[in-house]
Amino acid sequence: MLALLAYLYLQKFFQCEASSIISALERPEIKCRNEQQIYLPYDEFKTEACARCYKYMPSVAFHFKLQYTKELGTLYDPRINASHYLNPFNISEVLNTFVEESFAEKWISCCRAAWECCNTMIKTPASLKNTKHCPRTWDGWQCWPDTPAGTTASLPCQNHIYFENGPPSCTKYAHKECLPNGTWYINEYRREWTNYTTCGRREEHRQYLYFHVTTYIISIIFIIPALIIFMSYK
């Protein structure tokens, strides 16, 4: 039943995407940049980004995690020795690999963000043409605009990056550093990297814990005289 609902929901959602697919097919030269620093035409970008949204999800989200392959936009299932091409109109086999619908929703939300990102990359006119800047890009989770060299871009952390518990109650920001030479910060694994550490919920948890410990101590302080009075009347 859940799977059916999810399927219907997806059908509806993907149908809404149809118009943008058609417009991109008419202009195949249009390309979108991803975190591997590769420019792909719209259709390839879509399936590829969606496959990597899947790859980046933690294993707790899956009954059985399909393998990301080098073949564009496919997920490999070793159980049946077959690859699923992420056809946006038919991803039902992939949905069955999630433990819960909520994880499937996060995955879809990531795919959708990637597609919207590609649309934005295509439609937004270049405003920093004459200054040194880092190029607009998809980072695997989130979309980043052209950013002047030597500055750090900040954007709200997206809900679909909170896999193990819900998003925090207040908006937090992810940061992406554009180096003075106009390249995005590259980490020790030679990959473009966005700083998502500030999206974490650790600080919030700690405050919550302090609050609890403090209330416990206060209630113990008040209970002791009450106990003494109670004992003395026995």
Ligand SMILES: *[C@@H]1O[C@H](CO)[C@@H](O)[C@H](O)[C@H]1NC(C)=O
């Ligand atoms: C998996 O399929 C491919 C082609 O479809 C075939 O060449 C290969 O031998 C198969 N591997 C196994 C382990 O069955």
Ligand SMILES: *[C@@H]1O[C@H](CO)[C@@H](O)[C@H](O)[C@H]1NC(C)=O
């Ligand atoms: C979706 O994929 C399944 C399994 O590969 C196939 O049986 C079904 O016909 C496909 N549906 C559509 C609408 O392409």
Ligand SMILES: *[C@@H]1O[C@H](CO)[C@@H](O)[C@H](O)[C@H]1NC(C)=O
């Ligand atoms: C830009 O600067 C960074 C850090 O100083 C360096 O690692 C990188 O190779 C430079 N990129 C280019 C294209 O010069």
Ligand SMILES: *[C@@H]1O[C@H](CO)[C@@H](O)[C@H](O)[C@H]1NC(C)=O
């Ligand atoms: C990421 O951001 C945090 C908080 O601003 C900072 O402490 C940390 O050094 C940053 N990490 C890198 C690798 O820049």
